[in-house]
Each structure stands twice: as C-alpha cells, then as structure tokens.
Amino acid sequence: MNVSHRSAVYHEELGARLEPGKSPLSYSDPEEEYWTVKRTVGLADISHVGRLRITGKDRVPFLNGLLTNDVSQLKENGGQRSALLNSKARVLADLHLYAQTDSLLIDTGESPASHVKEILDRFIITEDVQIIDVTFDLVQMTVQGPKSSEAIKQVLGAEAHGLKQFEQKALGPSTIIARDRTGQSGYDMILPVLEAEPVWQGFLLNGGEIGLNPVGSRALEILRLEAGYPKYAADIDENTIVLEAGFKDALNFNKGCYLGQEVVARATHIGRVNKQLVGLEVETKNSIPPRSKLMSDGREAGFITSAAFSPGLGKVASLGYANREFAKEGTKVNAQSGESSFSAVVTKIV
Numbered sequence: 001m002n003v004s005h006r007s008a009v010y011h012e013e014l015g016a017r018l019e020p021g022k023s024p025l026s027y028s029d030p031e032e033e034y035w036t037v038k039r040t041v042g043l044a045d046i047s048h049v050g051r052l053r054i055t056g057k058d059r060v061p062f063l064n065g066l067l068t069n070d071v072s073q074l075k076e077n078g079g080q081r082s083a084l085l086n087s088k089a090r091v092l093a094d095l096h097l098y099a100q101t102d103s104l105l106i107d108t109g110e111s112p113a114s115h116v117k118e119i120l121d122r123f124i125i126t127e128d129v130q131i132i133d134v135t136f137d138l139v140q141m142t143v144q145g146p147k148s149s150e151a152i153k154q155v156l157g158a159e160a161h162g163l164k165q166f167e168q169k170a171l172g173p174s175t176i177i178a179r180d181r182t183g184q185s186g187y188d189m190i191l192p193v194l195e196a197e198p199v200w201q202g203f204l205l206n207g208g209e210i211g212l213n214p215v216g217s218r219a220l221e222i223l224r225l226e227a228g229y230p231k232y233a234a235d236i237d238e239n240t241i242v243l244e245a246g247f248k249d250a251l252n253f254n255k256g257c258y259l260g261q262e263v264v265a266r267a268t269h270i271g272r273v274n275k276q277l278v279g280l281e282v283e284t285k286n287s288i289p290p291r292s293k294l295m296s297d298g299r300e301a302g303f304i305t306s307a308a309f310s311p312g313l314g315k316v317a318s319l320g321y322a323n324r325e326f327a328k329e330g331t332k333v334n335a336q337s338g339e340s341s342f343s344a345v346v347t348k349i350v
Helices: 005-013 030-039 059-064 113-121 148-156 193-206 217-227 261-270
Strands: 024-026 041-045 050-055 079-085 091-099 104-109 130-133 138-144 168-171 174-178 186-192 212-214 275-282 293-296 299-310 315-323 332-337 340-349
Touching: 024 030, 024 217, 030 041, 030 212, 030 217, 041 148, 041 193, 041 217, 050 059, 050 113, 059 104, 079 113, 091 113, 104 113, 113 130, 138 148, 138 193, 148 186, 148 193, 186 193, 193 212, 217 299, 217 315, 275 299, 275 332, 299 332, 315 340
Parallel strands: 041 212
Antiparallel strands: 041 138, 050 104, 050 130, 079 091, 091 104, 138 186, 168 174, 174 186, 275 315, 275 340, 293 299, 293 332, 299 315, 332 340
C-alpha cells in the first residue's frame, strides 16, 4: 500500500525521508519528533494503512458473524476494535470499525485492504453487502500528543476534546476519530484526497504557536512501543492465536458464533495460552532485532517482536512474547542480541 506519488513528492519537498512504501520516516531528527509528540503535538500522514467502506442493509449482521467483537452494539459515530480470524483463531487482520450514517468505515491497519476485502467477499452469499476498497480515495492523517485536541480546534474549528476512544465526528466529507496511537492521546482524520493538502498545510501554518510539527514513522514507532500497542505484521500475524496477543478490547465473549470462536472459547475455558504478548524494557541503547531470544537461567523465556531505543526511557522499549511462566509484570529476563545479553523486565501484559 503506497502513499500516492503526489503525496510522496509533497512530503519530500518538506524535507521528509521516505521509506520504500513512500511513507515519511522523519522530517527532522526522529528524537526531536518524539519529544514534539510527548510535549505538544505531532502531525503524521498515515495513509499507508488500509481503508474499506462497507454498505448494504445486511452489513452489520454480516460482519457480526465473522468478527470477534459485537458489531451489533455499534452506534452511529461510534467505533470499536475487532479482529478477523481464521477457523483456528489465528489473526488475519486487526481492524478498527467506525459506524457512519449509511456505511461502516474500516481501518485495516497494516493488513492490505485488498487482502481483507478478498477474505470478506468470500462469505457474501445472498446478503445485501458491498465492500469497497477506498484506500486510494481517502487520505488518513493523525495528530498525536497532549495538545492534539487544541490543534483540531484551532485549525479545523472542531471540538474533539469530549470524544471517547474510537468515537468520531463528521466534518463535511471528512471524519475526525479519537484514536490514541502513542499513549499521548490523539485523533485520526480521514478525508477526501483533494482536501488533504490544504488541511495538512492548514495544520503547519496555524499549529506552530502550540508547537505542532510534522513527524514521521520512526518517532511514532518509539511511542507505540512505549505505550505497548501491537502492530500487525510486526507483533501479530496469521500464525498468532488471538488470545496470545491480548485483544482484550476486541473480543466479545457473549455474542454468537464468529470465525475461530470455538478455539477461543476452548482456550478461555482452559484459562491459559502457552505464551503472551508483553511489553518489555531492555537495558541498552543498542538496537535489538526482531526474533531475538528472551532467556532466564539458561532457559528460553520467549522472543522479541519489535523494539526501538526510547530517548525518554534511556533504554529500549519493546514488545515480545513471553512463555506463560514469565508473562507477569516485573519478571526479569535477558534479551540476547548476537553475542550480547541485556537485562530486561516485563512492564505490561498486552
């Protein structure tokens, strides 16, 4: 999923370094951008994530029969996290659903929207459901940081402060969604392509006095790891059993059947999974590559999935899977990186 060529050129003109998918890595020093989000507000283009629009009168019961959360509970302008599983309860996509007047808008995250659409389309038999990939018709931006609601009010004239997580507000053809991606509070904005550049420029021109600056994916990645928010394709994939990866806010245990529900019910009844996604802090400034082992007294305790040095912590913030007996807050382990070993502590059960 690429950011459009026009958008990539625009970000390059602002001095951004782009990754292969044409998403901005950084505009200045990633550490400065990290502190911008911590102290004031950062503006980021996250259009690389997938977007689907689902219409048709059967859209709610159709999705409710496939996804892990209770879609029937969604009210207009509300939102929820949900997961698409296979029959073995492995995670095919980590989704955020937003109920709008005549449709559901789905943020498919790091799972390509085309892939999620292809899976969902297979289950449409006689239902009145239409699934449209709108990834390239809409642009997605985010403002993150303690002054993000102030930035929304100042630049867009909209009051977003009272929105609960995943609640949304329509602003003409655009949507503002309360979406904390960094642990610092924040909002996503999903808008038509033609409006994107004027809105982006509006934030840069009018947000300066509250300390707003553009930020890239490197700074957002550090903050994501500090907050302990998993990312699909990094910390979770189609081999991950949903209960191993937490998904506490995306699983409804009182609704009827959905894909993978029997396996989830069985594992819940047993009351355990063999490993658990956890947040860890590692005592080093060095990079820790994915799949680095976690060890304890010569025994394997798990492995790292993603990690980055945090300027605020002065050490590496990471996510990884800890084997069951080590998946407790405060548990001390060692992270192996090449020939080196660094002490680490479990800080959060995701």
